[in-house]
Amino acid sequence: MRRRLVGWGAILALAAVYFCAGKFGLSLASLNASASAVWPPSGIALAAVLLGGYRLWPGILLGAFLVNITTQGSVITTGGVAVGNTLEAVSAAWLVHRFAGGxxxxxxxxxxxxxxxxxxxxxxxxxxxxxxxxxxLGHFARWHQYSAIWLTWWLGDMVSDLTIAPLLLVCLARPFIQSTPKRIPEEAGLLLTVALVGSLVFFNPFAAQNYPLEYLAILPLLWAA
Known part of the structure; x- marks a missing residue:
């Protein structure tokens, strides 16, 4: 019973995160109210299924339905959109597990x-x-705009899968490296270097000389590597 409650809690949490991220994405829509080139839920859903399993698919379906029904569309058209979003995440996770090492x-x-x-x-x-x-089909978009809306939709999902999903997977799939007393001075030095380089780049005191200080950002990257 407790395990089932935890499972439903995870599903509802995913639906809530999906809804909030979807509302943010659709607030940037231009060509159609339901299609945005910025769509964080796609990457979130993919990472969630890869990390939590296929049992989380109802959270994607519910979140996608709610974010679209509160934007535009009927129950039928919104259901079609939600099914497509869910199939994308589930199929992507299956393909990654099957062919790309999970x-x-x-x-x-x-x-x-x-x-x-x-x-x-x-x-x-x-x-x-x-x-x-x-x-x-529901007359919430015109057929002559099909290709333009489709491309916008696809680009938004693709970029999200390329950026948000990998970030979440890299951060959450592995346990964080625990610090040790020997590493503290190095970590502190790295943070200080990042702060100093950031200050020099964004508050350039040598702007008049036009020095390319942005290349200094390579130094902490090399150190961290």
Whole structure:
């Protein structure tokens, strides 16, 4: 019973996060109220399914339905959009597990390539096709705009899968490295260097001389590596 409650809690939490992220994305929509080139929920949903399993799919379906029904559309068209979003996340996760090493996808170059191709480029086609077709059939978008809206939809999902999903997976799939007394001086020095370089780059005291101080950012990156 407790395990079931925890599972439903995770589903509802995912739906809430999806809804909030979706509202933010659609606030930047221009071509159509339901299509945005900035769509964080796609990457969030992919990372959630990869980390938590396919059992979380109802959270994606619920979140996608709520974010779209409160924007525009009927129950039927919104259902089509939600199904497409859910299929995208589930299919992307399955493809990553099957062909790209699952949670270890970013440990090898060839798996990274497969992740980009399968999860970020191929799977979003499902969501874009389901979504735009549903909108056009429900007269919430015009057929002559189909390709433009489809491309916007696909780009938003693709960019999210390429940026947000990898970030969440890298941060959450592995336990954080615990600091040790020997590492504290090095970590403090690295943070201080980042702060100093950031101050020099953004508050350039040598602006008149036009020095390319932005290249100093390479130093802490090399140190951290």
């Amino acid at each position: 949670l270890k996808a970013f440990e090898r170059a060839r798996n990274i390539f497969k992740f980009v191709l399968l999860a970020a480029m191929l799977s979003p086609m499902l969501s874009a096709t389901f979504g735009v077709t549903s909108l056009c």
